Amino acid sequence: MTESAWSLGSxxxxxxxxxxxxxxxxxxxxxxxLKADFGADLTEDLVDALRGAASKYRTDDARDLKRMxxxxxxxxxxxxxxxxxxxxxxxxxxxxxxxxGVGKTTTIGKFANFLHTLQKKVVIAAAxxxxxxxxxxxxxxxxxxxxEIIKPDVQGQDPASVAFQAVQHAIDxxxxxxxxxxxxxxxxxxxxxxxxxxxxxxxxxxVPVSEVLLVLDAxxxxxxxxxxxxxxxxxxxxxxxxxxLDGSAKGGFVIRVxxxxxxxxxxxxxxxxxxxxxxxxxxxxxxxxxA
Numbered sequence: 324m325t326e327s328a329w330s331l332g333s334x335x336x337x338x339x340x341x342x343x344x345x346x347x348x349x350x351x352x353x354x355x356x357l358k359a360d361f362g363a364d365l366t367e368d369l370v371d372a373l374r375g376a377a378s379k380y381r382t383d384d385a386r387d388l389k390r391m392x393x394x395x396x397x398x399x400x401x402x403x404x405x406x407x408x409x410x411x412x413x414x415x416x417x418x419x420x421x422x423x424g425v426g427k428t429t430t431i432g433k434f435a436n437f438l439h440t441l442q443k444k445v446v447i448a449a450a451x452x453x454x455x456x457x458x459x460x461x462x463x464x465x466x467x468x469x470x471e472i473i474k475p476d477v478q479g480q481d482p483a484s485v486a487f488q489a490v491q492h493a494i495d496x497x498x499x500x501x502x503x504x505x506x507x508x509x510x511x512x513x514x515x516x517x518x519x520x521x522x523x524x525x526x527x528x529x530v531p532v533s534e535v536l537l538v539l540d541a542x543x544x545x546x547x548x549x550x551x552x553x554x555x556x557x558x559x560x561x562x563x564x565x566x567x568l569d570g571s572a573k574g575g576f577v578i579r580v581x582x583x584x585x586x587x588x589x590x591x592x593x594x595x596x597x598x599x600x601x602x603x604x605x606x607x608x609x610x611x612x613x614a
Contacts, residue, residue: 335352359575417535548584588603
C-alpha cells in the first residue's frame with residue numbers, strides 16, 4: 324500500500340508503542356480513526372470494542388491494541404466476498420458505472436491491463452457515446468493495456484448498440500472479458516435506469532452480465548457515495564471499485580462503504596500508473612492499514 328503524507332499506520336505506530344494505555348491513548352486513537360475517514364459511528368464502535376477487549380484480557384499494554392484493532396478491521400472487511408465473478412460465462416461481461424470524474428475511464432484501462440497480466444483477452448466497449456473525449460481517452464488506455472476497443476461509429480450512437488457490437492465481437496474472436504464503459508451523467512434516475520437497463524437487455528441476448536462494478540472516488544468519501552446512490556439503486560451493482568485510495572489516509576472509507584451499501588470492494592486503485600489497480604483482500608488490507 325502506497326504511503327501518503329499522513330497515514331493511519333504512521334500515526335498508530337507512535338500510539339501503539341511500548342507504554343501503558345491511558346485515557347489519552349483512547350482520545351488519540353479516536354482522533355486517528357476519524358482522520359482516516361472511519362466516520363463517527365464506526366470509530367465509536369471500534370473504540371468501544373477495543374476498550375471492552377482490553378478489559379476482558381486485562382491488558383494495559385498499548386501494543387496489544389494494534390493486534391486487536393487489526394483483527395477487528397479484518398473481521399469487518401471479511402464479511403464481504405471480493406471475488407470477481409468472471410469464470411461462469413465466456414465472455415464475462417462487466418458493466419462499469421459511476422458518476423463522471425471518479426476515474427471510471429482510467430479504471431477500465433487499468434482493469435484491462437490487470438486482466439491482460441492474467442493472460443485474459445479483453446475487449447473494451449466505449450459505450451459512453453455522448454462524450455467524444457471519453458472515447459479518445461479510453462482508446463489510449465486500451466492501446467496501453469493491449470486490449471481491443473469497439474468505438475461508436477458516430478458521436479451519440481446508441482450506447483446499447485456499441486455494447487452489443489463489442490460483445491458479439493468478443494464472442495466471434497474468442498475474447499475472455501468485455502469491459503463496458505457507460506455514461507456517468509444522466510439527468511434523472513429514470514433516465515439512468517432506462518439506459519443501463521437497455522444496455523443490459525441487449526447484452527443478455529448474447530450472454531449474461533457477470534459483474535456491474537460501481538467506481539467511487541475514495542477522496543470524496545461520503546459525498547461520493549451520496550452521488551452514486553442512484554447507481555446502487557437501479558444498476559444492479561455487484562461490487563465496488565475505489566479509486567484514489569492514497570495509502571491508508573482514507574482507509575476507513577473502505578469499511579464504511581461496504582457496510583453502508585452491503586456491497587464488496589473488489590478492486591482498489593492507489594495511483595496513476597497502469598499497474599496501480601489491484602484486487603482486494605481483507606487480510607492484506609487490514610494489516611497494511613494498521614501497520
